[in-house]
Amino acid sequence: MISERLSRVEESATLRITDLASKLRREGKDVISLSVGEPDFPTPEHIVEAGYKAMANGLTHYTPSKGIPELREAIARKFERENNVSYDPDQIIVTPGAKHAIFEAVFSLIEEGDEVILFEPAWVTYEACVKLSGGRVVWFNLGKGLEIDGIQEVITRKTKMIIVNSPNNPLGAVFDHEFMRTIRDVAVDHDLYVISDEIYEKIIYGGEHISPASMDEMWDRTITVNGFSKAYAMTGWRLGYAASSDEIISAMLKVQQHTVSCAPSFVQYAGVSALESSQKCVEDMVREFRERRDLVVSGLEELGIECMPAEGAFYVFADVGRYGSGMEVSERLLTRAYVAVTPGDAFGKSWGDWVRISYATSKENLRKALKRMREVLN
Ligand SMILES: Cc1ncc(COP(=O)(O)O)c(C=O)c1O
The missing domain is CATH 3.90.1150.10 (Aspartate Aminotransferase, domain 1)
Known part of the structure; x- marks a missing residue:
């Protein structure tokens, strides 16, 4: 059945x-x-207040499927300011949670039989998204040393994507420059897409957060995913986003239009307040x-x-x-x-x-x- x-x-x-x-x-x-x-x-209270104000002002209807322009502009500024990556607001899609952004990205790019490399251990949803899209997960175990030197060995003609998550759930680790450079080299050499899940970006105590999209030749092969759940304690609001090339964001938009339509309207206004107010x-x-x-x-x-x-x-x-x-x-x-x-x-x-x-x-x-x-x- x-x-x-x-x-x-x-x-x-x-x-x-x-x-x-x-x-x-x-x-x-x-x-x-x-x-x-x-x-x-x-x-935080000022974010709740912004959501409430939007609701009280009648901003309670569908929004553009991609998200309200004010929020996409605020996200573009955030990328520029904090991640050293430039995206046009049109190259950003606002989603009901980072999870849906990841699903949309995988679903948009993965065909039946395509292989996606996941680092073991990994957050459980990546595997599910790949399987729901008809793809096959190829595990690469990081081991205790968090080494990725052998990653070339798991690449085949069917490999299409790598999903990377730093700071990492469940490891709590932050991947360093060398790690990210290896991912870059492999992605460029083998023409792969990279989903970079940066949801824990702001919760960091050591090391440095690196956005793969900021590295040479990575911008148009990377889908950068982030959201409000962890940094702003907004899990129940369901607000996330992704940024990538026009082509990929247009494809993700189709998935969004035919599944959830848009992220909740007043929540998006609260998101503007989260990004643009004091941190x-x-x-x-x-x-x-x-x-x-x-x-x-x-x-x-x-x-x-x-x-x-x-x-x-x-x-x-x-x-x-x-x-x-x-x-x-x-x-x-x-x-x-x-x-x-x-x-x-x-x-x-x-x-x-x-x-x-x-x-x-x-x-x-x-x-x-x-x-x-x-x-x-x-
Ligand atoms: C690594 C990782 N990515 C994404 C998410 C989902 O975030 P959101 O609440 O924005 O869907 C989680 C939530 O547990 C997570 O651990």
């Missing part, structure tokens, strides 16, 4: 853990969730995230658990192998300590000994969770 194309896609593993945690919570257990993928902060709210959130990151990393060190360098996003990717597989440890932590973390193999089969710990929760919760983890694991 269900289409072959959809049957290839698995249910989101991260959501499954969240559901189990919710069930325990409904049973009255004090579950601390370290599996969430969204900031716990409220959306102090972002700085405050990032400062708090950094303190939490330090707390989690040192707590895990005490347990003898090694982590990937956590330089961005709000995740620590941790090797729990000494206590069991990532799945066993996740289950033990959830059922005995009421602490929800995400098993690493949700993000790639080679990462079965790892778990992803999100610190998008208060320091008080993190301290409590670490204490319970010590009790259960030792």
